[in-house]
Amino acid sequence: EYLERKIQKIVQVIENYNNNNFYMILIINNENLATYATNHTHHLSSIINKGNILIVSYKNESIPFKEVIPFLKTIEKKYMDNSLENRIDKNMILQETDRILNEFIGSPMAHITLRDLSENLKSTQKEIEPSFNLEEIAENNSEFKRSIEDIIRSIGLTIVKDTVFKETFVKENCKELRDKKIENLKDACDFLTIKKISERIHIDLLIFMGFKIYWDGLDYSKSKVVFSQQ
Structure with missing residues (x-):
């Protein structure tokens, strides 16, 4: 009865409160929720069908946060987008x-x-x-x-992580790596360092070029790179 009164009140609030910035997470015991869903399908469906309402059921006092986190990320993204619109002129940028x-x-x-x-x-x-x-x-x-x-x-440019490259530069270095028959990951990374490419994107760039990395633990000097793109 307590749950029934609460959900009916929530339904009334939702139906009479039209605000795009209104969000709600309802965490309800699984057994109680199942009982309520059987007896009050209409009320429950009017909540479930709302994109800004999340109902999470739990068992044994264990709340499954894997359902909550994506919902919170959606809200965060919305506010980030709104913040961006307010802060900058996107077209000008x-x-x-x-x-x-x-x-x-x-x-x-x-x-x-x-x-x-x-x-x-x-x-x-x-x-x-x-x-x-x-x-x-x-x-x-x-x-x-x-x-x-x-x-x-x-x-005609290429982006890998946070770095924009000229395509010719990427192709030339890929060809040079292959021509030199470099198969050791450390040697490949040393080659990219000589080309003044940030260490932070070495792995991503090698993969982008078409190289497959065969790791030997976390040891670069023992790991292999093999060109796999046809």
């Missing part, structure tokens, strides 16, 4: 990014990081706040990330 990358194509540089792009944007656009971080925004906003990646690919 995308246009300036396109301009900077086109200048990069004509430069002797072979790669540029998203951090470099951020600093370049801040130096040319005074209205951009000092804390602006293109990499962080891309990580937290999938739509914005896709827009950046679309620009990168549309002008």
